[in-house]
Amino acid sequence: MTHSATALYDIPGPVTRRRHRLYGIAATVLILAALGWLLYLLFDTDQFTAAKWSPFTYKGIQELLLRGLGNTLKAFAYAAVLSLALGAVLAVGRLSEHRPVRWLSTLLVEFFRAMPVLVMIFFIFVALKVQPLPALVAGLTLYNGSVLAEVFRTGINSVERGQREAAYALGLRKTQVTTYVLAPQAVRAMMPTIISQLVVALKDTSLGFLITYEEFLHAGKLIASNLDYDLPFIPVVMVISPIYIGMCMLLSWFANWVGGRQRRNPKTEAVGVAPAEPGTLLPGRQEPRV
Amino acid sequence: MLRTRNIAALLAGLLLAALAAGCGREGSPPVKGPKAGQLPHYTVDTGFRLPGSKTWTQAKRRGYLVVGAKEDQPYLGEKDPATGVYSGFDIEIARMMAASLGFEPKTIRFRTIASANRETALQNGQIDYYVGTYTINDKRKKLVGFAGPYYMAGQSLLVRTDENDIHGPQDLAGRTVCSAAGSTPYQRIAADYPRAKLVAYDTYSICVDNLLTYQVDAVTTDDAILLGFAAKAPKEMKVVGKPFSEEPYGIGVPHADDALRFALDDALEANEKNGNWRKAFEATLGLSGVPAPTPPPIDRYPAN
Amino acid sequence: MYVLTDNFSLYGKGFLGTLELTVYSSILALLLGFVMASFRVAPVGSLRVIGTVWVAVLRNTPLTLLFFAVLLGLPRFGLVLPFKVFAVLALGCYTSAFICEALRSGINTVPTGQGEAARSLGLSFGQTLGNVVLPQAFRSVIPPVGSTLIALAKNSAIAGAFSVTELLGTYKPLNELGYSIIWSFVWIAVGYLIITLSISALFNLMEKRWGVAR
Numbered sequence: 001m002t003h004s005a006t007a008l009y010d011i012p013g014p015v016t017r018r019r020h021r022l023y024g025i026a027a028t029v030l031i032l033a034a035l036g037w038l039l040y041l042l043f044d045t046d047q048f049t050a051a052k053w054s055p056f057t058y059k060g061i062q063e064l065l066l067r068g069l070g071n072t073l074k075a076f077a078y079a080a081v082l083s084l085a086l087g088a089v090l091a092v093g094r095l096s097e098h099r100p101v102r103w104l105s106t107l108l109v110e111f112f113r114a115m116p117v118l119v120m121i122f123f124i125f126v127a128l129k130v131q132p133l134p135a136l137v138a139g140l141t142l143y144n145g146s147v148l149a150e151v152f153r154t155g156i157n158s159v160e161r162g163q164r165e166a167a168y169a170l171g172l173r174k175t176q177v178t179t180y181v182l183a184p185q186a187v188r189a190m191m192p193t194i195i196s197q198l199v200v201a202l203k204d205t206s207l208g209f210l211i212t213y214e215e216f217l218h219a220g221k222l223i224a225s226n227l228d229y230d231l232p233f234i235p236v237v238m239v240i241s242p243i244y245i246g247m248c249m250l251l252s253w254f255a256n257w258v259g260g261r262q263r264r265n266p267k268t269e270a271v272g273v274a275p276a277e278p279g280t281l282l283p284g285r286q287e288p289r290v
Numbered sequence: 291m292l293r294t295r296n297i298a299a300l301l302a303g304l305l306l307a308a309l310a311a312g313c314g315r316e317g318s319p320p321v322k323g324p325k326a327g328q329l330p331h332y333t334v335d336t337g338f339r340l341p342g343s344k345t346w347t348q349a350k351r352r353g354y355l356v357v358g359a360k361e362d363q364p365y366l367g368e369k370d371p372a373t374g375v376y377s378g379f380d381i382e383i384a385r386m387m388a389a390s391l392g393f394e395p396k397t398i399r400f401r402t403i404a405s406a407n408r409e410t411a412l413q414n415g416q417i418d419y420y421v422g423t424y425t426i427n428d429k430r431k432k433l434v435g436f437a438g439p440y441y442m443a444g445q446s447l448l449v450r451t452d453e454n455d456i457h458g459p460q461d462l463a464g465r466t467v468c469s470a471a472g473s474t475p476y477q478r479i480a481a482d483y484p485r486a487k488l489v490a491y492d493t494y495s496i497c498v499d500n501l502l503t504y505q506v507d508a509v510t511t512d513d514a515i516l517l518g519f520a521a522k523a524p525k526e527m528k529v530v531g532k533p534f535s536e537e538p539y540g541i542g543v544p545h546a547d548d549a550l551r552f553a554l555d556d557a558l559e560a561n562e563k564n565g566n567w568r569k570a571f572e573a574t575l576g577l578s579g580v581p582a583p584t585p586p587p588i589d590r591y592p593a594n
Numbered sequence: 595m596y597v598l599t600d601n602f603s604l605y606g607k608g609f610l611g612t613l614e615l616t617v618y619s620s621i622l623a624l625l626l627g628f629v630m631a632s633f634r635v636a637p638v639g640s641l642r643v644i645g646t647v648w649v650a651v652l653r654n655t656p657l658t659l660l661f662f663a664v665l666l667g668l669p670r671f672g673l674v675l676p677f678k679v680f681a682v683l684a685l686g687c688y689t690s691a692f693i694c695e696a697l698r699s700g701i702n703t704v705p706t707g708q709g710e711a712a713r714s715l716g717l718s719f720g721q722t723l724g725n726v727v728l729p730q731a732f733r734s735v736i737p738p739v740g741s742t743l744i745a746l747a748k749n750s751a752i753a754g755a756f757s758v759t760e761l762l763g764t765y766k767p768l769n770e771l772g773y774s775i776i777w778s779f780v781w782i783a784v785g786y787l788i789i790t791l792s793i794s795a796l797f798n799l800m801e802k803r804w805g806v807a808r
Contacts, residue, residue, distance in 0.1 A: 060372025116748035248654035503669035
């Protein structure tokens with residue numbers, strides 16, 4: 001991050017630099033003190049006892065965690081593939097020339113985006129009495145599929161008009177124009193946004209924990225709430241959160257990397273700037289990936 | 291951007307290290323509380339036939355039984371996280387029943403089914419029967435069948451050992467009580483002792499965790515469940531007061547399968563007579579210090 | 595259908611719970627997000643590191659994991675607080691990372707020339723920030739902050755699973771009482787729509803008033 005281009009301050013001179021260094025040291029000391037205090041608390045409350053950590057040295061426990069991780073990734077894989085498919089279908093629906101199709105797709109997209117994803121998952125799980133995995137995947141698919149539909153639609157709409165006109169001038173039909181000319185360019189340009197949305201899907205697989213799907217967090221809870229192991233809650237959190245956060249960070253980083261590559265790629269030139277997505281809730285801006 | 295990338299790389303490295311460390315000790319970590327005693331041996335009734343039961347015929351064709359259970363209730367229905375082996379009184383009842391139905395108890399495949407999903411699991415045929423602190427009541431009888439009861443539990447209270455003010459539900463006014471969301475014990479406290487502050491989770495193990503971290507003052511549910519937890523950490527928790535309800539535990543079977551239900555009733559009766567029931571109790575729940583009670587009379591309600 | 599009229603107080607409690615969670619968490623998220631955003635644009639290296647780590651970690655943490663860690667983890671350090679406070683803490687911290695990013699990109703939309711012009715007029719750092727950059731940044735961050743707060747309201751549903759009274763959790767007692775599960779969910783959905791649409795309307799109004807004309 002270069003900060004020479006900020007509107008806030010000039011490139012600091014020697015005195016300011018010295019002052020900044022002083023602030024920096026003060027902030028570092030404060031942070032180190034906070035970390036030290038945290039460490040003291042951890043030791044003080046006996047979080048590093050052998051009884052709490054030794055369960056992790058057993059093969060069975062490791063396998064339990066890995067099985068949980070596998071289930072998380074399985075749910076993510078299903079949700080990712082199905083969301084992309086649903087997103088494509090709904091985007092085509094919203095771009096359709098038939099008014100009822102367009103209205104129906106718009107209604108679905110807007111509804112599923114406005115509902116909390118957990119409400120949908122619980123509805124499918126409790127009211128429709130579906131098994132945990134399909135319920136989780138269905139909920140994630142409906143929500144992320146709807147958001148992706150908007151991403152695809154924006155992408156296709158933001159391909160330069162000349163491309164579409166040239167394609168029609170060559171005598172291609174609407175389907176051909178979309179599949180051969182518009183979609184490939186749009187998908188390439190929207191790739192970072194699509195991957196970022198998949199990060200949301202990956203994070204939200206942990207909602208499966210709340211409907212007894214035996215995913216990573218569930219495996220952690222099973223170990224953490226075991227009285228035989230002295231309730232190793234903090235150790236469990238210390239083991240599973242770096243893995244969760246690491247996975248999401250890798251995917252986020254991949255999205256950024258694709259984005260960076262794209263800005264240097266001539267193939268995406270014909271697509272206008274990506275972030276211009278009219279949602280119903282707040283017109284004119286993109287849905288934040290929260 | 292560079293910094294984010296560094297963090298990501300670091301975390302990826304940690305993840306790989308964690309995966310590479312995937313070579314660990316065999317067996318399971320040491321267990322607290324009284325050790326499980328000699329479990330009774332159940333003789334398999336190899337000649338048993340029950341052609342009238344769809345569940346039984348399907349299981350026979352499959353070669354093994356699928357039984358639903360709980361996984362986080364010490365001495366009742368508990369799954370060893372390391373080995374995946376289930377143990378406890380409910381599990382022994384399930385094994386006892388399997389032997390009487392002509393299945394080798396070792397071949398049972400246990401599946402953890404949360405309280406909220408029990409009826410669905412039985413209706414969808416995901417499990418052949420369910421043994422896991424399943425209270426018989428009329429509302430549930432409309433959805434599933436119940437063999438038994440095989441045990442009479444009662445609602446009670448679990449508190450920390452340093453707690454001296456709670457002796458029964460009447461002392462709960464203004465105190466925080468934890469129970470399973472939507473469960474019968476939860477509703478009873480809400481209706482009969484409205485001045486208690488209720489807190490709810492999906493499982494009792496989280497309630498017990500909250501009790502030990504002083505987030506709640508008491509955990510309430512059936513005494514059988516609470517005794518198991520107390521036996522695991524007797525220095526920290528105790529069960530107080532007399533049970534203030536009657537919770538007959540039954541074996542859940544698919545609603546239409548009366549043949550299986552009656553067969554299980556017979557099997558229970560036989561095992562109560564030949565001493566297996568008592569031995570199973572003493573080897574599991576009895577370890578918490580309670581003497582084996584007289585099993586409740588079996589309720590053979592007519593087919594509907 | 596009757597499930598709403600029969601259980602109005604139950605729904606009301608759940609609705610107010612969600613509303614309370616949303617309001618308090620929003621305040622916390624906005625405050626923390628503002629602090630972290632100023633860290634991220636600060637000229638001091640170590641502050642920037644704090645801001646960057648805060649955002650990178652929280653943005654990539656599943657919210658369920660954060661709830662799990664905060665609600666069941668913090669009491670272990672002798673911190674005994676109502677569940678609602680913990681929920682606000684988890685939700686507020688999580689959302690602050692997204693608010694921070696929205697604010698930072700808002701600050702970045704202010705052209706460098708504006709700051710340069712302010713400084714050449716002799717304004718101090720505080721004056722530049724307070725009188726020139728922030729008012730302009732404020733206008734362009736209204737929509738993204740609004741969307742983030744809507745997401746916060748939706749995310750508050752997770753708190754219900756951690757024994758906090760809120761809207762989604764009302765389905766459980768209703769289910770036990772034997773009401774139609776479909777209808778109880780319909781009213782839950784309506785409740786969430788009321789909250790999210792109100793936030794949306796509020797921010798639309800703010801944008802009309804102060805937003806950048808484009």
